[in-house]
Amino acid sequence: MTNMIVAFSKEEDGRNIKNILVKNGYQVVAVCTSGAQAIAAADGLNGGIVVCGYRFADMIYQELKSCLPPSFSLLLIASPGRLEENPQEGVIYLSMPLKVCDLLGTVEMMVQAQTRLKRKQKSRPRERSREDRETIDKAKALLMERNNMTEEEAHRYLQKCSMDSGTNMVETAQMVISLIHV
Numbered sequence: 153m154t155n156m157i158v159a160f161s162k163e164e165d166g167r168n169i170k171n172i173l174v175k176n177g178y179q180v181v182a183v184c185t186s187g188a189q190a191i192a193a194a195d196g197l198n199g200g201i202v203v204c205g206y207r208f209a210d211m212i213y214q215e216l217k218s219c220l221p222p223s224f225s226l227l228l229i230a231s232p233g234r235l236e237e238n239p240q241e242g243v244i245y246l247s248m249p250l251k252v253c254d255l256l257g258t259v260e261m262m263v264q265a266q267t268r269l270k271r272k273q274k275s276r277p278r279e280r281s282r283e284d285r286e287t288i289d290k291a292k293a294l295l296m297e298r299n300n301m302t303e304e305e306a307h308r309y310l311q312k313c314s315m316d317s318g319t320n321m322v323e324t325a326q327m328v329i330s331l332i333h334v
Contacts, residue, residue: 154263155200156180159190159216161208169203169229169255176256178263187211191219199223199270201262206230214240225262229255284322291325294332 156178160166166183173180181200182193187208194202202224206213217226217240225244232247246258280288292306301309314324 153179154266155197156259157182157184157190157193157197157200157202159184159187159202159204159208161185161205165205172252172255173203173259178259185209187216187219190216194220194224197224199266201225201227201259201266203227203229203259206234213243217243225266227258227262280322287322287329288325291328294329298332 156173158166158170158173158180160169163183163185166185170180170183181197182189184190184193185208187210190202190204194200199221200223202216202220204213204216204226206228208216213226213228213230220226226242227244227246229246229250230248244258244262246254288310291310292303295301295306295309296303299306310321310324310328313328314321317324317327319327
């Protein structure tokens with residue numbers, strides 16, 4: 153479920169947008185009347201969408217966008233004249249008067265985009281630490297010395313053993329090192 157923060161300078165506008173979103177199954181975690189409140193609400197969350205107006209008492213939407221964590225998207229709802237003034241990259245715009253179907257369609261599109269981005273980030277292989285790389289390199293060196301393997305053959309051997317045993321490469325390298333040093 154994507155976290156939603158609604159931020160408008162008029163509390164009534166924020167409540168109305170929140171009600172529309174909640175009625176349609178979205179989780180609104182905060183309704184804010186200032187940019188600082190929206191930033192504070194976003195700090196404890198792992199990504200989401202901020203639906204906001206153009207201006208707050210303490211900042212405008214551009215400052216809010218720059219202060220939000222990068223895992224947050226911003227949906228700006230403002231008059232057409234405001235939208236043409238200074239478009240900012242990474243901000244989705246909806247013009248007033250607002251149609252509920254436009255709001256819901258845009259929010260759904262943003263939720264799907266965030267879901268795809270999170271999936272893509274999870275599927276990216278994580279970087280090995282320097283210690284892990286050194287352990288794997290040591291195991292490869294031992295295999296190369298003891299079994300007359302090339303580095304590529306030693307690496308493939310560690311990969312295959314890792315897959316066969318259901319352990320990760322570092323654990324397999326540690327086992328090889330401990331077996332050879334017995």
